[in-house]
Amino acid sequence: MNSSVILAEGQSNAALLTFLFYTLAVFGLAAVSNALLKSKSFLSEYFLGSRSLGVWAFALTFAATSSSGGSFTGFPSKIYMHGWVLALWIGSYMVVPICTMGLLGKRLNQVARISGSITVPDVIRDRFQSPAFGLLAVMLIVFFMSFNLVAQFKAGSLILNTLLLDVEPFQNSAETFGRFTEGITYLQGVDSQYLLCLLTFGVAVIVYTTYGGFHAVVWTDVLQGVVMIIGVLILLPLALSQVGGLEQATRQMANMTPPKNGTANLVRYGLSSTGRLVVPSGTWLQITDGEGDLPRLFRTAQEAVISESETQANDIKILEITTPEEIRRLTGGESAVEFFEGVNLVQPSMTPYAYGADAEQRGSYVTGPGPSPTDAVGFLPLSLAFSFFFMWAISGSGQPSNMVRLMAFRNTSTLRRAIFTVAIYYSAIYLSLVIIFCCARVLLPGMDAESDRIMPAMAVHLTTGAGMPWLAGLLVAAPFAAVMSTVDSFLLMISSALVRDIYQRNLNPQASEKTLRRMSYLCTLIVGTVAMVGAVNPPQFLQDIIVYVGSGLAACFLAPMVFALYWPRANLPGCMSGMLAGFGAHLSMYVAGAFVNESFFRPYRLLNFDPIIIGLCTSFLAVFVVTKMTPPPPRHLVEKYFHKQSSS
């Protein structure tokens, strides 16, 4: 069954009500946060929550911000496409909480307190007493995060669109909205449903972030973190019961062979021989060769339109199911799918997966490196498995959005308990997601062409199967919550970089509290609005941009921050060159990819390692070598940040 149809059947208005209730709760939290702003030092409260986060707030804001929309859209899609090997892909999350919070947390928080720093560039500038280094950090943050903000705005809007798809009031509103915007040149050609979702999502995030500041972001993160875990914990037992147990699911996956991708022509026949005919994406079609033989089973991967004057639509993307047991199940018995009447599928031209289709690669969904449509070495070869183990745990420590949270917790006891809480939280979320979407491979076959929608499709399928379709709205809110919590954090980071690091620290140190307050509100509003406008016609390669930004920030910031915090000998030239070297090495892998692989977003993999490994190694090496070659730092800085402070 087409996933859109599934969504239509299950969601009704529950999704809309869930979304409205959720948005109201978020605005309520923003209002309470705004009240706090009036009683404390404005900038410290607005951008850092006055360093007062308790265990739950700190743990859940950290977890929710780190788990971007990718955790609930891209990750389930990958599990569905490549099977059990995704457990190894995400495996380093077993140590991610202790690494990302424990490696730098306590020391970074202390150093920020010593200098009175509010932002990450603040810490860097103060630690080395260098406005130039601070500005370099600001420029890199603004550069990377601006791209990411646009990408996340698009991700949020797409998820909201999926959430509200086929909800009638939403469709009517989108139609009306489309009529209003059709005269605007910039908006022409943009889908009105997407546009309405972008506007709704954008305005909601911008308003509550601008109005409430850091505390609003943190408290909404807590709400979003709770929504995420509830969603996963409801999905898990439903998936296991409907698939007949995990043993059954794994055995069926062992039998599976990857689908073939290709194109075919669709030719109308019978009653559909006149008039315009639309064959939706996700339509099941079959070719029966002869009696006794299994039919060939296909699913369309794009919408096909046959106009009144034509008899066929050519070169329509399709995929072919290749597992005999699945074909038997889907063409007969209780799980049989409905076939589209009125068109014949002719001249299919199919290509097997580059890895996983051969007999000697049997069981690719339950073994490594996992099936891949494009890579002959499979989805996760050994070198990439090492890279990802490195990437999640180590590069996660180098994200400025994580660092700023590490500056905000109240005391060491809070840090200790929060690390424990996030460890349990991640275990519950990620191990469950692997199991749930391995079950999805069995329960919802043929979704390879639209695997990004596997999360909502699975939510609707499971809740409908359990007789509770109203629950789907709540479950689909989880990925939406994840994106929202990431966007608000990035928005505030860019805004703080502009107000604190550029305006106050470089242009007007004596700016009044009132001026800073106005500037902060204005900057958050403007940055958010610009990102929202950018997302009207966003660049392609959404997920690739997010990966590029995440790994790029780590390559720039991790080594300088580690040395700055833990090496008294670290000096300005060393750490600054480490930041530039990390940026350059990482970027050069992408630029090389543009020449070698003909796409900037297919980076060159030196020795088959991900660019993040190259960037981090170069950065660490550069800091160490340049520091050793240059004079030690001023003594007063070493004493200030590394020596015991006098009791006075």
Added chain:
Amino acid sequence: MSSGESTEVDDAVYDPIFLNSRREALVIFSVWAVALVWAVPYCYFNGYSALSDSSSVETVWGIPSWVFWGIFAPWLIADIFTTWFCFCYMADDELGEAHEGADIAEDIAASTAAEAEGDDE
């Protein structure tokens, strides 16, 4: 990470929070390295070969055994270690009062000094 300079100075002059944080960071990094050295090679040697036939997949509680012993079981051990680390090992250091505005005060003092120097010249 110790430095050439740090060996010249007795650890007694260093801030105990810095020393504790550095010690804890080294332990955490070691745990990450152990997790890496166990999980990736174990999964590679036990899970990266095709099945002789589809019924030959070995499972533990429905999970392929290489995933169970390579990822799920170590994950549980990592959680137990994290619990011990957080509640038994990590020092409960006093992080001190935040010097709010100290950096801005330094900026203002520096710019005032620079202006005064300019006037003198």
